Amino acid sequence: MELREPGVCTVDVASGELRGATGRYMKTLRDLEGLYEDRAAYAALVRVMGDTVVYAVSDYRPSADAGDMIVGVTRMRPGKVGREFFMTRGHIHARADRPEIYYGESGRGVMLLESPAGEIRTVEIRPRTLCYVPPYWIHRSVNVGPDELVMTFAYPADAGQDYAIIEAAGGMRCRIVDDGRGGWATVDNADYRPRPADLVARIMGRTERAGAERQP
Ligand SMILES: O=P(O)(O)OC[C@H]1O[C@H](O)[C@H](O)[C@@H](O)[C@@H]1O
Numbered sequence: 001m002e003l004r005e006p007g008v009c010t011v012d013v014a015s016g017e018l019r020g021a022t023g024r025y026m027k028t029l030r031d032l033e034g035l036y037e038d039r040a041a042y043a044a045l046v047r048v049m050g051d052t053v054v055y056a057v058s059d060y061r062p063s064a065d066a067g068d069m070i071v072g073v074t075r076m077r078p079g080k081v082g083r084e085f086f087m088t089r090g091h092i093h094a095r096a097d098r099p100e101i102y103y104g105e106s107g108r109g110v111m112l113l114e115s116p117a118g119e120i121r122t123v124e125i126r127p128r129t130l131c132y133v134p135p136y137w138i139h140r141s142v143n144v145g146p147d148e149l150v151m152t153f154a155y156p157a158d159a160g161q162d163y164a165i166i167e168a169a170g171g172m173r174c175r176i177v178d179d180g181r182g183g184w185a186t187v188d189n190a191d192y193r194p195r196p197a198d199l200v201a202r203i204m205g206r207t208e209r210a211g212a213e214r215q216p
Pocket residue numbers: 057072073074088089090091100140141153154155161215
């Protein structure tokens with residue numbers, strides 16, 4: 001058995017970055033086509049800030065071995081498309097039985113979770129909130145505050161991400177929108193198509209990296 005050296009990184013909350021990260025990736029508003037309900041508002045916003053980074057991830061990946069871990073930091077810009085808050089693309093783990101934890105560092109967020117059968121959960125993330133995302137839940141982070149949302153996360157190194165599960169269903173079952181009173185509300189996504197029972201059963205049995213798409 002090969003022995004690895006300990007890893008040390010620093011969470012820089014102010015910049016929303018993991019110092020000592022081995023990888024990073026980001027999504028601009030232009031990359032997030034099809035995510036938002038208000039297509040006209042999205043197109044108008046892309047014209048003025050299409051190249052703006054909506055979220056950036058820096059992570060430390062010792063290996064992709066089963067039993068190893070990936071830790072990292074996500075920084076999300078505040079903003080809205082129409083009434084809908086900025087969010088990550090969202091995914092289920094390609095090995096769907098793998099969990100994740102998120103830890104709020106700064107800002108106000110919501111973790112939106114959906115089971116393959118379409119049950120919805122929301123968890124408010126404030127500084128020092130530790131959110132456990134159990135296996136088999138589709139998850140997406142939403143910045144519902146006026147400031148940057150910074151979260152530290154950790155998940156098994158062989159989990160992988162499957163983004164197609166959300167696209168195939170027309171998005172997640174619910175959307176997180178501005179409630180007009182400084183808070184957020186959950187509304188139904190009119191484009192959502194529930195998964196048939198046999199597909200739900202197949203996902204719930206999924207421990208292989210079926211739909212894995214590599215993150216850069
Ligand atoms: O993968 P996305 O849905 O684009 O979300 C962006 C990132 O959010 C979190 O930080 C997760 O832990 C990452 O695994 C994920 O990549």
